[in-house]
Amino acid sequence: MDSVCEKMNDYVRATFKKNGTLTVMPLLLGGQMNPLMSEVDVVQDSDLNKSLQYYCEDIVNDIEEDLINIMKSGDDDHIVHSICTNVVQLCPKKDIKVEL
Template sequence: MSSLKYLLMTFALFVPSLAVDTSELKCQVCSSLVELIQQNVSSVSPTRVVQVSNFRLDDNGNQPKQMVPLSRSQVYLSEVMDSVCKKMADYVRATFKENGTLIVMPLMVDGKMNPLMSEVDVVQDSDLNKSLEYYCDDIVDDIEDDVIKIMKSETSKNAVYAICSEAVQLCPIKQNRLEL
């Protein structure tokens, strides 16, 4: 009889991790990924610029060159994309206690425990959240060109929506409805 109780308790621990919808999880990972990229881009001083050029020559046989902010350069954004998913090791899946909504969030914020930890229940994950990094790598492979294009533009105000909802359609597009 005690082995049956042990089996039921073990099963109960892993039920929350089985109930997570992968499409919702991918949406959350995509949102966190884009936010991490934006943090990297905003951490670079706007005064740091690089000289870029294309391989075409103008009418005079000169190669046109221009200066762009380092944080918006193709090389910098590609480097960020190559390393950003490793940071997902510091993230966990959780659900808000109030409404059960899934969230992928960092454990630490500014060197301190995430203040949201008291408002969420961490979802027990059998792979110790390695799947977050896997999903992140998978998403980066799919969206790298879109992310670089959007992040290079100066008007990337709502990049999470532009990338995760419009470009790769991992997150549902929320309709603005007037409820009576």
């Protein structure tokens, strides 16, 4: 769990120029500069966007026990859905259809 948030150093906070919507996006995609960079204004902060990693670590620490329990459940096909709907409650609940 300790290394989950390290990749956040490769992301930046930005706002879309056309509507001001805040986003978090990777600087590079496939080894190339993210093509969306021309459509956003990067949000500069005093810690050079290290706060993304800090926020990630804070969230992971808050829900670490729930994350471990979900991963132990063995339901690998629905881990992301379970975390998003049941743990952090950011995604709408929907029926998951299981093919027979």
